[in-house]
Amino acid sequence: MSNLRFKAVEDAFKKKAALISVPEQVTSEYYGKYVFNKEQMAKYLSKETLEVLTEVVEKGKTLDRELANHVAAGMKMWAIERGATHYTHWFQPLTGGTAEKHDSFIEYTGAQGSPVIEEFSGKLLAQQEPDASSFPSGGIRNTFEARGYTAWDPSSPAFIVDDTLCIPTVFISYTGEALDYKTPLLKSLNAIDKAATDVCKYFDSSVKKVISYLGWEQEYFLVDDGLYATRPDLMLTGRTLLGHESAKNQQLEDHYFGAIPTRVQAYMKDLEFEGYKFGIPLKTRHNEVAPNQFELAPIYGETNLSVDQNLLIMSIMKKIARRHGFRLLLHEKPFAGVNGSGKHNNWSLGTDTGVGLLTPGKTPEENLQFITFVVNILAAIYKNNALLKASVMTAQNAHRLGANEAPPAIISVFLGSQISAVLDKLENSTSEQAIVIDSKQKMKLGVAKIPEVLLDNTDRNRTSPFAFTGNRFEFRAVGSSANCASGMIVLNSIVAAQLVEFKATVDSKIASGSSKEKAIFDVLKEYIKESKPIRFDGNGYSKEWKIEAENRGLNSETSVPVIIDAYTTPESIKLFESIGVLSKRELHARNEVKWETYTKKIQIEARVLGDLTLNHIIPVATKYQSLLLDNVYKLYQVYDKEKANKLSAHNTAIIEEISERISIIKSKTEEMVEARKIANRIDDERKKAIEYHDKVLPFFDEIRYNVDKLELIVDDELWTLPKYRELLFIR
Ligand code: ADP
Numbered sequence: 001m002s003n004l005r006f007k008a009v010e011d012a013f014k015k016k017a018a019l020i021s022v023p024e025q026v027t028s029e030y031y032g033k034y035v036f037n038k039e040q041m042a043k044y045l046s047k048e049t050l051e052v053l054t055e056v057v058e059k060g061k062t063l064d065r066e067l068a069n070h071v072a073a074g075m076k077m078w079a080i081e082r083g084a085t086h087y088t089h090w091f092q093p094l095t096g097g098t099a100e101k102h103d104s105f106i107e108y109t110g111a112q113g114s115p116v117i118e119e120f121s122g123k124l125l126a127q128q129e130p131d132a133s134s135f136p137s138g139g140i141r142n143t144f145e146a147r148g149y150t151a152w153d154p155s156s157p158a159f160i161v162d163d164t165l166c167i168p169t170v171f172i173s174y175t176g177e178a179l180d181y182k183t184p185l186l187k188s189l190n191a192i193d194k195a196a197t198d199v200c201k202y203f204d205s206s207v208k209k210v211i212s213y214l215g216w217e218q219e220y221f222l223v224d225d226g227l228y229a230t231r232p233d234l235m236l237t238g239r240t241l242l243g244h245e246s247a248k249n250q251q252l253e254d255h256y257f258g259a260i261p262t263r264v265q266a267y268m269k270d271l272e273f274e275g276y277k278f279g280i281p282l283k284t285r286h287n288e289v290a291p292n293q294f295e296l297a298p299i300y301g302e303t304n305l306s307v308d309q310n311l312l313i314m315s316i317m318k319k320i321a322r323r324h325g326f327r328l329l330l331h332e333k334p335f336a337g338v339n340g341s342g343k344h345n346n347w348s349l350g351t352d353t354g355v356g357l358l359t360p361g362k363t364p365e366e367n368l369q370f371i372t373f374v375v376n377i378l379a380a381i382y383k384n385n386a387l388l389k390a391s392v393m394t395a396q397n398a399h400r401l402g403a404n405e406a407p408p409a410i411i412s413v414f415l416g417s418q419i420s421a422v423l424d425k426l427e428n429s430t431s432e433q434a435i436v437i438d439s440k441q442k443m444k445l446g447v448a449k450i451p452e453v454l455l456d457n458t459d460r461n462r463t464s465p466f467a468f469t470g471n472r473f474e475f476r477a478v479g480s481s482a483n484c485a486s487g488m489i490v491l492n493s494i495v496a497a498q499l500v501e502f503k504a505t506v507d508s509k510i511a512s513g514s515s516k517e518k519a520i521f522d523v524l525k526e527y528i529k530e531s532k533p534i535r536f537d538g539n540g541y542s543k544e545w546k547i548e549a550e551n552r553g554l555n556s557e558t559s560v561p562v563i564i565d566a567y568t569t570p571e572s573i574k575l576f577e578s579i580g581v582l583s584k585r586e587l588h589a590r591n592e593v594k595w596e597t598y599t600k601k602i603q604i605e606a607r608v609l610g611d612l613t614l615n616h617i618i619p620v621a622t623k624y625q626s627l628l629l630d631n632v633y634k635l636y637q638v639y640d641k642e643k644a645n646k647l648s649a650h651n652t653a654i655i656e657e658i659s660e661r662i663s664i665i666k667s668k669t670e671e672m673v674e675a676r677k678i679a680n681r682i683d684d685e686r687k688k689a690i691e692y693h694d695k696v697l698p699f700f701d702e703i704r705y706n707v708d709k710l711e712l713i714v715d716d717e718l719w720t721l722p723k724y725r726e727l728l729f730i731r
């Protein structure tokens with residue numbers, strides 16, 4: 001049997017790091033070269049156009065055709081000078097990733113066949129109608145119009161990839177419903193801006209805008225491309241469905257922050273060079289916990305832009321990986337038994353006056369404002385913990401959340417001992433104690449020395465899905481392949497709705513005669529009491545926590561299709577509608593897409609698993625068994641029965657084990673196919689997804705267990721699939 005595995009392993013071993021031609025310039029010289037950012041706009045747009053455009057972006061003014069024409073003209077000139085021949089509306093369909101359809105700039109100058117010129121009007125910039133019918137819509141478009149259109153998002157700058165000008169856009173149905181992630185994200189950012197600004201005004205009347213910030217940390221795996229090509233499961237599902245653990249994996253903890261392998265180092269350099277050209281402020285790179293696992297993180301930025309940059313870098317990462325003889329794995333759990341990949345979303349809020357609302361302040365006013373936001377965030381997450389979990393739950397991420405690894409499938413908030421102490425003190429103080437009005441009529445917190453204490457906030461908890469880390473919250477449950485927008489839509493929405501409620505309650509207390517300070521304190525105290533169950537600083541990985549969390553009434557559901565129901569509870573619908581982020585119809589439609597996607601993912605995995613067991617594993621194991629049988633047979637030819645019995649005992653045991661395991665694998669694979677057939681007959685997308693989760697998925701582990709045992713006994717020379725020890729250690 002020709003064994004491609006050995007050839008691939010040998011080739012991978014020989015590969016050297018690609019030579020990277022170090023750019024002659026310093027980073028700042030080529031940084032943002034391919035982005036139509038403010039500096040470029042200043043060169044290609046008239047002063048008036050730039051001013052109006054800035055108003056559109058910053059104050060949400062409507063965009064008129066004339067402005068669009070002016071911008072389009074400048075953008076076209078900028079793009080053509082940089083080698084662009086095509087343009088595309090770049091959007092974020094619900095399938096994940098990004099979508100684009102390229103059109104050339106050329107148009108005939110006159111009649112058919114006349115010379116061409118490059119054309120790009122405001123109309124083409126502002127709106128396009130891609131053939132939307134092949135993108136998932138959860139049935140929205142079927143009911144009304146078959147058309148959807150993309151519309152320019154001027155708050156995220158256009159950029160050039162290769163020869164194409166990419167224009168970030170929203171994607172909506174003809175009847176106005178969102179078919180993408182960007183539309184509700186922009187609405188949620190608007191909602192949090194409004195709600196948070198209103199609350200800030202209690203403390204500082206000059207605040208006009210609150211900005212949501214996101215700093216993502218992107219984890220990923222690299223695997224040699226030759227080895228990848230011999231693993232159908234990696235190729236078709238992004239993860240290994242089979243494979244026994246390597247004798248050494250991450251137990252020595254020698255990979256994390258260790259020296260980066262030279263082949264990978266070359267990849268990272270190249271990646272950063274490319275990323276900088278797109279103005280992505282990449283800041284850190286390092287090895288992660290698992291072998292072959294790495295991380296990349298930029299400096300945080302405004303959430304909409306940061307989301308777009310993450311999507312762009314994910315596609316650049318894929319491309320650059322191939323240049324270096326790698327394949328990029330963004331799957332949340334490509335290898336069993338070693339850590340999976342997440343995408344920590346560091347999130348904070350800041351004002352246009354430059355105050356970080358999650359940064360403990362220097363003055364008592366700032367601190368009360370800080371505490372107000374922290375407490376409202378706690379309340380929002382407490383009430384909507386199931387929904388927040390739903391925002392990051394997918395078939396892939398389920399292998400991290402609530403499976404054998406953290407973060408758990410329970411959302412809790414880590415605050416650290418100091419802030420917890422402040423909240424406890426606040427909760428137990430009377431308002432009179434808590435507020436001291438000093439001689440200058442300034443409000444003071446009666447809680448001693450918060451600024452000094454908080455500055456020393458260094459405690460970290462790596463097991464919490466949502467942790468306070470000094471000036472921001474780190475949402476760690478997000479999956480590595482996810483669009484950050486999904487989690488950010490929910491997070492910003494629930495906090496916005498919570499702040500609206502807070503403001504209404506405080507205002508009504510003021511209206512009935514309470515002082516502003518007392519009203520704020522009374523409401524915060526109430527919230528602190530109410531939302532206590534969400535606070536957890538202990539070990540989120542422990543079994544005890546799961547039991548305790550259930551006692552506290554936190555959602556601990558682990559079935560993805562069921563978790564998704566959290567989007568369409570009456571409370572969630574009311575919440576999203578009240579702040580104008582998503583309508584009931586949109587929420588239902590989006591869930592349909594999620595169930596459908598879930599089903600398809602499990603279906604594909606089940607098919608690949610069946611192929612592998614029937615076409616790789618069973619034939620190889622049978623072949624080895626024949627060799628053993630041959631040996632046993634010959635022993636009986638050479639020796640007398642008693643001696644042959646003795647000499648063949650070992651091989652006979654293996655022969656029997658192989659038969660037993662093959663028989664289990666075969667019957668389980670057949671049962672799995674039957675279960676799939678039953679599930680496929682269900683029309684209701686939710687019920688079908690649940691059936692796949694409950695009835696098809698459980699076969700995976702059973703089958704895998706037996707295959708992995710076979711891997712341990714079958715002759716290494718015959719085994720066709722690269723093993724974990726070969727896949728996981730890049731030299
Ligand atoms: P960690 O210790 O969690 O690995 P890193 O230094 O890798 O931290 O940074 C995590 C991310 O958090 C970076 O993208 C960083 O820019 C971002 N970040 C820092 N401060 C804030 C903030 N106030 N708001 C949002 N993101 C932030």
Ligand code: MG
Nearest residue numbers: 217344346474
């Ligand atoms: Mg982090």
